[in-house]
Amino acid sequence: MPTATYIQAINLALKEEMRRDPDVFVMGEDVAALGGAFKATDGILEEFGPARILDTPISEALIVGAGVGAAVQGLRPVVEMQFMDFAACGFDQIVNMAATARYRHGGALDVPLVIRGPSGGGVHGALFHSQDPEAWFTRVPGLKVVAPSTAADARGLLKAAIRDDDPVIFLEHKRLYRSVKEELPEEQEPEPLGRARLARAGSDISIVTYGGTVPLCLEAADRLAAEGVETEVVDLRTLLPLDRDAVRRTVAKTGKLLVVHEDRQTGGLGGEIVAWTVEHCWDLLDAPPQRVTALDCHTPFAPALEAYVLPGTDEIADAARRLAAY
Secondary structure: OOEEEHHHHHHHHHHHHHHHOOOEEEEEOOOOOOOOOOOOOOOHHHHHOOOOEEEOOOOHHHHHHHHHHHHHOOOEEEEEOOOHHHHHHHHHHHHHHHOOHHHHOOOOOOOOOEEEEEEOOOOOOOHHHOOOOHHHHOOOOOOEEEOOOOHHHHHHHHHHHHHOOOOEEEEEEHHHOOOOEEEOOOOOOOOOOOOOEEEEOOOOEEEEEOHHHHHHHHHHHHHHHHOOOOEEEEEOOEEEOOOHHHHHHHHHHHOOEEEEEEEEOOOOHHHHHHHHHHHHOHHHOOOOOEEEEEOOOOOOOOHHHHHHHOOOHHHHHHHHHHHHOO
16 A cells, blocks of 8 residues: 555554454544544544544543543544543553453453554644553553554554453654655554564664654664664564563663653653662672663753653663763
8 A cells, every 4th residue: 555654554454443343433532523633533534433433522431431431332442632641531440450350350351452543753733632641551550551663563453452351551752743754555564562573683782662653763773783783673562461582682782772752751661660770780880880861850841941841862872872882
């Protein structure tokens, strides 16, 4: 098929799964008549009608709660958070209801719910439209958390998330929506959850990353290659469950680990990856693992301040150089 953007891949996956399974439906703020704030659900109302895509009130607690109820009754709801920052408004329904349902019912209850929407900064969205909320959820048993970085993975992983019988948080970095483009096959099978992707092979240092920082890490790796440093880039894709085997493989290969993410450093997923690596791969390491993350502060509106707070290609390349020279 023609070249598709990341957001077109999201739209395609939704339509394909709705055609495949009549139990799949979509709901959220402005998803039907408007086609979504970013047009992720564009054309769904025209094809599937108002029974399969529903505009909701501005209440994330209601949206997620209704999704949980529909899921436990056997449907497969895909609910959109207009911005993933506001998943915080539905936090109780996500972590206390959806995530615990299977355990509370002795494994007998499925909750096939997808909670998807745009996350991340770099588009001057300021405080309430720029957060990377993955660490809120990656410590919650019963959830799965996904953060694709390519159009093909956005399509394949969303298809897998919709078919999964457990609740999935699906993070779409808004900076990637129209900046990432690639050719997609006419038909694409779901991409298994829980498996990282080797985005670039290398022998000198390893960068483990995901979501919106993957393109930045690949750009930094290109710069380092010109300087004689071969950088391996591992795209985690799924954050919960975490592909620890992929982390071990790359550390065994290079001995040097740099973890990069756009979320803040304190309490971020990078700290868990570094801690696990030190605990379980100590004998494979030739240098202390390092992190490049956002600063521990709110995301400013001003473009220059936002660029200062968020990790960029320069910061990633500089950290990789220091690690390579250790």
